Amino acid sequence: MKLRRYEIADTEAIMQLFYDTVHEVNIRDYTKAQVDAWASVNMDVEVWMSSLKSKLTYVAEEDGKVIGFGELEANGHIDRFYCHKDFQGRGVGSKILAEIEFKARNLRIQKLFVEASITAKPFFARRDFIVMKKQEVERRGQKFINFVMEKILSYDL
Template sequence: MRFLIRKYRSDDAAATLAAFRRSVVGLASHDYDPEQIRTWAGQAGDLRQWDERRSSADTWVAVPEGNANALAGFIDVDGNGYIDMLFVDPDYARCGAASALLARVARRAAEQGAGELSVHTSITARPFFERRGFRVVQVRHPMIEGMSFVNYLMIRP
């Protein structure tokens, strides 16, 4: 499947928030317990807060070619090459959307002079990043609303 990668717009807020929540509930639930999933999916805030966060970041979305009304996923990157979020709707998992998004922000980070890409990734997403040259440099145990999670700091030169 092919995807158009374009900049995030405020009218993408509801679709990106839905993709985030559907991804956490539908994909990450194999690696985290139900209470962790509820906490993680609920920590995004309301739609206005979500839009403000996505608008203030360098956020990109993947739209399936031929279906401009659908949104497959989204990603963001800062000027240092840090990827804060990469989420794909489960309907588009393993279709190339995440790869296309990562390729776009890798180019963007290089254009901005970043020497590497880094990400704090979930157990679920770790294999995706490993297949794309990222390596684990730290196992982390962040707390969200008093609940401990496992994730990984991964870096790719």
């Protein structure tokens, strides 16, 4: 597995990974209507490209195939963070998160935070993220439960 920064050529593979993961992994915690609203078939490539470029986006790949990605914003927010449906539980997310934490420390970011899905909550909890609050959000007319989680980064003096 290789980890690297996002390149524009990754966009469509990332979009497909996102769609497939939401529809085939997150479906165990959300309804069909919810996952359809979360990951629509009508995603805009230009919007995704712009969004992915605007953040520190890390891509995991194996044999040239995108198998995960995660985004870090300058304020410590981890935005989209997804692992390919066929690579769940194989260390992909751990490797991406380790790189995000490393970069955040280099940038002297004090705290990482994420709005974790029901599905992703255990992953982040195992990595010392604390639930700050449970919340209900709305996307395309569907309501979703997720969890605001944070992790304070420590620095060796």
